[in-house]
Amino acid sequence: MHIPPDFDDWLRRSWKRLALSLTLPVGLMLLNAIRSLSQSRWLWPATILLQLLAIGVGCAKLPRPRMDSIGYPRASAAAEQFNDWWRVLWLAWFAEYILLTCWEIYGRLVHVGGVLAVGGWLGIAVHTTLNISNNLPTLALLMCYYVLTTRTVRVTRAGVVKLPLPWHIGAIVVLLLAALEVVTRTNLLMQPRVLSALPAQTAEAYRWVSGIAAGLATALLVGRLDSHFIRLSPLVIPLLYSYAVVQTAWAAFPTSPDAMIVILNMAFVFKLLLFFVMYWLSRSGVLLYYLDRLANVYEYTPVERQRFVGGLHDDAEDGAA
Numbered sequence: 001m002h003i004p005p006d007f008d009d010w011l012r013r014s015w016k017r018l019a020l021s022l023t024l025p026v027g028l029m030l031l032n033a034i035r036s037l038s039q040s041r042w043l044w045p046a047t048i049l050l051q052l053l054a055i056g057v058g059c060a061k062l063p064r065p066r067m068d069s070i071g072y073p074r075a076s077a078a079a080e081q082f083n084d085w086w087r088v089l090w091l092a093w094f095a096e097y098i099l100l101t102c103w104e105i106y107g108r109l110v111h112v113g114g115v116l117a118v119g120g121w122l123g124i125a126v127h128t129t130l131n132i133s134n135n136l137p138t139l140a141l142l143m144c145y146y147v148l149t150t151r152t153v154r155v156t157r158a159g160v161v162k163l164p165l166p167w168h169i170g171a172i173v174v175l176l177l178a179a180l181e182v183v184t185r186t187n188l189l190m191q192p193r194v195l196s197a198l199p200a201q202t203a204e205a206y207r208w209v210s211g212i213a214a215g216l217a218t219a220l221l222v223g224r225l226d227s228h229f230i231r232l233s234p235l236v237i238p239l240l241y242s243y244a245v246v247q248t249a250w251a252a253f254p255t256s257p258d259a260m261i262v263i264l265n266m267a268f269v270f271k272l273l274l275f276f277v278m279y280w281l282s283r284s285g286v287l288l289y290y291l292d293r294l295a296n297v298y299e300y301t302p303v304e305r306q307r308f309v310g311g312l313h314d315d316a317e318d319g320a321a
Contacts, residue, residue, distance in 0.1 A: 003284040007232050007277075045104040047261075051268050052097040058275055059090045065282035073160045074153050075292035081162060082147040082287065086278060089140035093271070096133035103130070124185040127203070131210045132178050134250055138210070139170040141217035148224040148290070151298050181206040204251065211250030219244035225277065229290045236277065243270035 065083050067076035103126055143165055146152070154161045185203050222240040225232055249263045281287045 003280060005284045005286050005289075007230075007236070007280055045101065045108055048097065048101045048104055048264070051264070052094070052101050054268070055090065055094050055097055055271070058271075059087075059094050062087055062090060063279050063282045065287050066285040067288060072288060072292050074155060074295045075288050077153040077160045077162055078147055078291040078295070079282075079288050081152055081165065082144060082291075083282070085140050085143040085147065085165075085167075089137055089144065092133075092137040092140050096137060099129060099133045120189065124182060124189075127185065127207070128178055128181050131181060131206055132174060134210045134214060135174045135177065138214045138217045139167065139174060141214070141221050142170060143167050145217065145220040145224060148221070148294070151295070153295075177206060177209065207251040211248045214250065215244045215247035218247050225281075227290065229293045230281065230286055232277065236273070239270065239273055240277070243267065243274065246270065 065079045067079050069076045146165060152163050152165060154163060181203065184206070188203060219241060222237065222244060225240065226237045246263055246266050281290075
């Protein structure tokens with residue numbers, strides 16, 4: 001199927017298919033409205049399970065971007081790097097929803113208040129693993145942003161060489177945050193506390209850090225998509241930035257189950273929107289065009305900027321003379 005390079009044109013041609021895809025999240029929201037009326041404690045885990053299955057389908061349907069290794073070797077190599085981390089992102093989301101589904105089902109079976117209300121050593125495991133599962137997609141988002149914002153390939157006489165991406169730095173940060181959270185929560189359980197001056201609210205800071213980092217990473221990626229080389233619809237960009245705002249609400253999960261339901265449903269809708277945008281971007285060839293233009297910017301802009309600035313005639317100085 002031919003995909004036009006103009007997003008609005010593709011949207012007009014595909015709106016029926018996109019509307020059909022939105023029936024699932026709308027149906028899930030209706031299910032949760034029924035849940036709030038019926039007070040059924042199993043509708044929410046069932047909703048997460050359906051979202052998990054939908055994300056699994058999305059993982060299987062991720063498109064491979066159009067590439068031209070002969071005509072555009074640099075852009076094709078960068079597109080392949082982006083595609084690798086885009087797949088990692090969706091696999092990380094899939095793993096996050098598997099974990100969330102398992103914890104929620106366990107919480108409904110064992111704890112009436114849900115698994116997020118669990119304390120003790122099990123509570124340490126629940127909160128730490130959930131924060132790790134939220135931080136891994138953040139790492140993948142940052143790597144996608146990194147590919148779209150800097151030079152990640154180098155042209156040599158032997159051909160195009162992919163430069164290593166700094167993902168290991170992010171992985172170390174994720175592991176460090178997890179270790180600090182375990183230490184902090186363990187300290188709160190000990191009697192007497194080893195670090196008695198550490199406030200009880202310190203453990204909640206890790207959820208805030210996780211949510212803010214996810215929102216920031218999403219906003220950075222959306223900022224790269226808001227490019228004149230891509231030209232997304234002006235209605236789509238604010239919606240994608242809204243996804244970044246929703247991500248920061250991760251810290252509200254344990255304190256407000258109703259907020260958790262609303263946030264996860266909204267995030268699921270925005271994930272679908274991001275999926276459709278990246279599907280168009282990859283299959284239309286616009287991603288390859290963007291990466292090729294980006295390479296030219298890095299190659300020629302420093303020289304052109306220096307030439308431009310060096311050739312300026314300051315009006316104020318001319319007037320003073």
